[in-house]
Each structure stands twice: as C-alpha cells, then as structure tokens.
Amino acid sequence: MLDREILLEKMRTSPYRPMKAKIIEAEMVTEKEKFFRIQLEDKINLGHTPGQFVMVSIFGYGEAPISICSSPTDKGYFDLTVRNAGVFTNKLHTLGKGDILGIRGPFGKGFPIDNMFGYDLVIVAGGLGIVPLRSLIRYVMHNRNDFGDVQILLGCKSPKEFLFEEETKEWMKRSEIKLNCTVDRADPDWKGNVGLITTLIPGVDINPSRTYGVVVGPPIMYKFVIVKLLEKKIPDHQIIVSLERRMRCGLGKCGHCQIEGVYVCQSGPVFTYADLKNFKGECHEKAS
Amino acid sequence: MKYATLNKKDLNKWLEHLKKSAKLYAPRKKENLFVFRPVKDVGDVVLEYVPTILPPKKYYFPQKEKLLKFKIEPFQTAKAIEGFEDFILFGVHTCDIAGIQCMDVVFRDGPEDPNYLNRKDKMIIIGIECLRYCDKYANCASMGNHVPRGGYDLMMVDLGEKFIIHINSEKGEKLVSKLDYIKEAAEADMNALERCREAKKKVFKEEFIGPLGKVYGVFDKSFGSDVWKDVGKKCVACGNCTAVCPTCYCFDTQDDLELSLNDGIRYRIWNSCQMDDFAKVAGGEDFRKGRDTRQRHRYYRKFKYPVDKFNRYFCTGCGRCTRTCMAGINLVETVNSLLSQETL
Numbered sequence: 001m002l003d004r005e006i007l008l009e010k011m012r013t014s015p016y017r018p019m020k021a022k023i024i025e026a027e028m029v030t031e032k033e034k035f036f037r038i039q040l041e042d043k044i045n046l047g048h049t050p051g052q053f054v055m056v057s058i059f060g061y062g063e064a065p066i067s068i069c070s071s072p073t074d075k076g077y078f079d080l081t082v083r084n085a086g087v088f089t090n091k092l093h094t095l096g097k098g099d100i101l102g103i104r105g106p107f108g109k110g111f112p113i114d115n116m117f118g119y120d121l122v123i124v125a126g127g128l129g130i131v132p133l134r135s136l137i138r139y140v141m142h143n144r145n146d147f148g149d150v151q152i153l154l155g156c157k158s159p160k161e162f163l164f165e166e167e168t169k170e171w172m173k174r175s176e177i178k179l180n181c182t183v184d185r186a187d188p189d190w191k192g193n194v195g196l197i198t199t200l201i202p203g204v205d206i207n208p209s210r211t212y213g214v215v216v217g218p219p220i221m222y223k224f225v226i227v228k229l230l231e232k233k234i235p236d237h238q239i240i241v242s243l244e245r246r247m248r249c250g251l252g253k254c255g256h257c258q259i260e261g262v263y264v265c266q267s268g269p270v271f272t273y274a275d276l277k278n279f280k281g282e283c284h285e286k287a288s
Numbered sequence: 289m290k291y292a293t294l295n296k297k298d299l300n301k302w303l304e305h306l307k308k309s310a311k312l313y314a315p316r317k318k319e320n321l322f323v324f325r326p327v328k329d330v331g332d333v334v335l336e337y338v339p340t341i342l343p344p345k346k347y348y349f350p351q352k353e354k355l356l357k358f359k360i361e362p363f364q365t366a367k368a369i370e371g372f373e374d375f376i377l378f379g380v381h382t383c384d385i386a387g388i389q390c391m392d393v394v395f396r397d398g399p400e401d402p403n404y405l406n407r408k409d410k411m412i413i414i415g416i417e418c419l420r421y422c423d424k425y426a427n428c429a430s431m432g433n434h435v436p437r438g439g440y441d442l443m444m445v446d447l448g449e450k451f452i453i454h455i456n457s458e459k460g461e462k463l464v465s466k467l468d469y470i471k472e473a474a475e476a477d478m479n480a481l482e483r484c485r486e487a488k489k490k491v492f493k494e495e496f497i498g499p500l501g502k503v504y505g506v507f508d509k510s511f512g513s514d515v516w517k518d519v520g521k522k523c524v525a526c527g528n529c530t531a532v533c534p535t536c537y538c539f540d541t542q543d544d545l546e547l548s549l550n551d552g553i554r555y556r557i558w559n560s561c562q563m564d565d566f567a568k569v570a571g572g573e574d575f576r577k578g579r580d581t582r583q584r585h586r587y588y589r590k591f592k593y594p595v596d597k598f599n600r601y602f603c604t605g606c607g608r609c610t611r612t613c614m615a616g617i618n619l620v621e622t623v624n625s626l627l628s629q630e631t632l
Binding site: 013100 | 365538552
C-alpha cells in the first residue's frame, strides 16, 4: 500500500516527471521483440492491474506507451516486451541490462479481475496480444483458486513469432490451464494447428453465462473473434478487449488516443464489447 | 464595490497602473489583423478589435512549453519552470473568456495538469464586452457567449464617455481600488448598462438555424452524415482551425537536447487532430484516416463529446476557425447543414 502512496505522491508533484528505473534483465525473444525486466528506484512495486500500461521514457528520444506483461503478483520488478517498430522502440532495443529508463504510470484501466473472480476464462491472444495477456495469465496462475476453468488460445503468423515459448510450455504442463496454439503458416518443425485463431473457438467447450472471453490482438482480429465468442453466447459485457492507440501523456489530455468521446489512456485500454458497441465507427481502422 | 466607472480619458493612466502591477498582455493591431502582445506602449492597446489571430491561449497554454528538465547520465529530472509570473490579460472578449473556462475544466479534471493550473493561478482577466458583431464569422450568440458569463476578474462595458467595470473577484478589486480616477458606479451608470444590454438583444441574433439543445441532438445523429464528406473534400489538413481555436489543447511532446547531448528539456508542443498521423500507431493502423473523419472529430470535440463529459460546449463562437480556413470551411454553415438535413 505504501508503494502506491509513493506513486500517487509523485503523480501529484508532476504527472509528467518519469521515475528512474533500471533494466535488470534484457533479452531478444524473437527476431523483432525484446523482453525487459525493470526495477523502479528504491524497488517500489508498480502495483498495477493486469492490462495497464506505462509510459517509457528515453531522454532525447521521447516517450511511448508500453503494456506491462508481468503480474502485480511478480514483486520487486515488472516486465515489458517491445517490438522494434519505430525510432523510439529502435533505441529501446539498443538498451540492455544495467541501463536506465524513465517510467511513468501505471496508467489506464486494466482487465476487470475483481469481476472475473469465480468465472471461467477463455483467453484469446493474437500476435503481440499475448504481451498484455501474459500479465493476466500470470495473475491467474498465482491466484488459480479464484478462477474457474481457464483456456488459452494463442495465434501467430508463424511459429518463430511465438512469444514466451518456455512459459507457454509451463502453462501447458499445468493441467488446470488448457492451451491451444495455431499458426497462420506452419514451418517444417511445427506440429500444431494451422489456421486462423478463429478456427480454434468452435471447439472450445464453455458455459457462456459463467465465462469471460478476453481477446487481445491486432485490430483486424477483433471483429472475427468477437463474432465467434458471441456465437458461443458469451454476454457482451463479458467479452473483454484491449485497444492500442497512439499516446503522448497518459493523462487524458493530449488527444491522440481518443476514440470519439473516450480517452483510451484513461477509460481503456481495456474495454468490454458492450462498451465497443457504443462507438459509432472510430474504434477500428476504416479506409478513407 | 461591485461596479466601478472609468472615464475613457483615464484609460491609458489605468493601463500604466496595470502595467506596473503585473506583466500586461493586450490586443494590438498587426497589419490588418489583431494580436495579443505584451504591452510596451499603452497607446498601442486597442479595444475595438476582431478576434486576435491566436486566442490568448498562447499565454496559459504556450505553443512550446517546458515540461521537464532532464539529464541522461546520471539520470536526473527536475522542474523546468522555477516560478510563474503574475500576468494580466487585458481586453479579452467574452468568447475568449469562455475558452479559458473550457480549458480550466479540462486541466482541472484529474489527473490535474500542474503547468496549466500554476499559470491560471497567476492570471488576471480583464474582459471587454462586445456591443456589436466583430464580423460575419462569429457565432457567439448561438453559443451564449456574446454576454459575460463569469470567469473574469473585471469586465468592462463601453458606455460612451466611460467604461463601467464589473468587479468579479478580489484580485480584480485590488486593481481598481485606491485610484482616484476609478469611482464606484452611480445609479445612472447602472441604468445605462441595463439599456446597453437591452440594445444588444436587437443586435445579436442566434446564428444557427436551431437552438443549441437541438444542435447537440443533431450531432448525436449525424455521425454518418454526408456533410462530413463535403467538409472533408474541402479540407487541406493544415491544422489552422485547431491552432486558432481557444478550446483546442491537443499536444505532442518533444525532447530537445543541448549540445552536450546529455542535458535537455522535454517540451509540450501544440498538435492538431487534423494532421494525418495524429491517430496513427506504430503498427501502421490509422484510426482517423480521412480528412472527413478528422474534421468530424474536430466538430464533435466542440458540440458533442465535451457536452457529454463536462456539460459544456467547447465552441465559444469566436469564429476563428472559419476566419482562418483557407479552404473556406465555415462552422456556421456546417452546423446549419446538419440542422437542415435533420429537418428534411
């Protein structure tokens, strides 16, 4: 609790001032993604909710919103996994163990874990979607008795893009969490499913009124997966998604992340499908 | 004292007094337009003016503002602005005061923005009430901002020979008290003010073809309207409309390094939702790709979203977006098109 008070005090002083943080582990995990384990100064715990994000600062290069991929139950540090996709993340990729970063946050509204207690979970991760979901999955693993049946569906373009392979194997070994993987395009070593992630959903056995469907992936994936979950009769407010947007402040001011009247950095990035239905057309990309 | 009067011949004397009490900004002529500038010569101050190119927002939400001082090695952060100075905005139109009230709501809404609030604490607003339209572009009557609605320290009204000044705060009172040339208003002055307000009712007429409540209702239904396509076709995505808007506050951040490449400053700079990469993410998706969707977003940020969130319209009626648009996009026409579509 004390850590949260320290964080709130820092926010009050200036919400734009990043805290000092040190990279204590760094490792390329795929061709494009790098994993970072980060410790805040004085080993303060971030105290986030799974699904929240931090603003990562590299002075001289700027700031970017990055999903936290560890659980708040992982104490003393937090994890990020970042794709090299631009000037900022390119620079971030050059940093390694011992290097210093600035951190602001955590920001936003995470997964509604309090409401999920006692429910079954179907977790659907496409591509980088596994990054914020890892936070939720680890939280569930650490509080396994609070949740019912847990099934994870993982999808990627190709086998070499799978993130957290070792961990995934561990999840598979734990019989109380079911895990199913698929790739769009297999390679010679791949022995699993081939096909879009939507092909895995019909085979999932669920009790819809007692189930939360949690979906994170590229924008294009959402509509197809949500349709499949609705076919399974999961209620609108029990289908959970996380949206990616450009962000500069995390404080509901700068305007970049806005979807219609909603600031994603404050009201999201996690939304229910019931929330999405209120949007009139800006929540996914449309051709002009 | 609630109302005071100042003879017009003493205006410059009072301006000198104000200049001594705090940093003074006021409207002055610049070629055939007007701008807010720091007052050097009180003779330059004009009180009959068409809304300035930029609203006074540049003084409480600067184009480029220091957020943070930093050092890369060793990692250090520090406050970028040591002290904020007292300042007076003189001769502010009621539309621009409404703009300041909108910004207050935004930056006070948690998490609070300390830069803005610190500046706002130091700000004194002396308004001037408009007795006639500045030009054909304003829509202040529809927005209800052609008359003072609070949010100022002092409000001046031109009564011919003199100004009557409404004193609305302690800060304001200090600037008019203990001056032999500023007197408490007499009953005759109050009557003159009332007559002046009555006369205004004949001058200012609602510019939209429907009442404001209806405008909100129409926006609620017009997300898919063809009006946005028409506006989008004209728009050149220059961002002028958002730069000159007193209630546009979207920003970007930018790190500037000194030559040492170790020390630097993080700035906040104005940004515009009209720019084509404004809502684009690293993966390449752009959530407001078309100019039509970006213009629609701008309008909805004036007439719909802030009404839902803060119960306030974020159009002040100043007319700047229309006045500055090189493609001829006209706010009153756009809103009226939506309204007339609705009645078809």
